[in-house]
Amino acid sequence: MQNLAEMIIVCPYCGESLDVLVDTCSGPQRYYQDCSVCCAPILFIVSEDPTGEIIVDVKRDDE
């Protein structure tokens, strides 16, 4: 079963706020998702802090 959390991130390319669904059950992961505004590939880095809170980091492909 999947547990999807809705998060708001800011596209590192165009600066638009985006609603994204993050799978919080799969543990730390990295994946690309295209920005729905500018279509650039955003690198999502999902991690967990010591309290079990899910943290989503977004980066440009070239960083």
Ligand SMILES: [Zn+2]
């Ligand atoms: Zn964008």
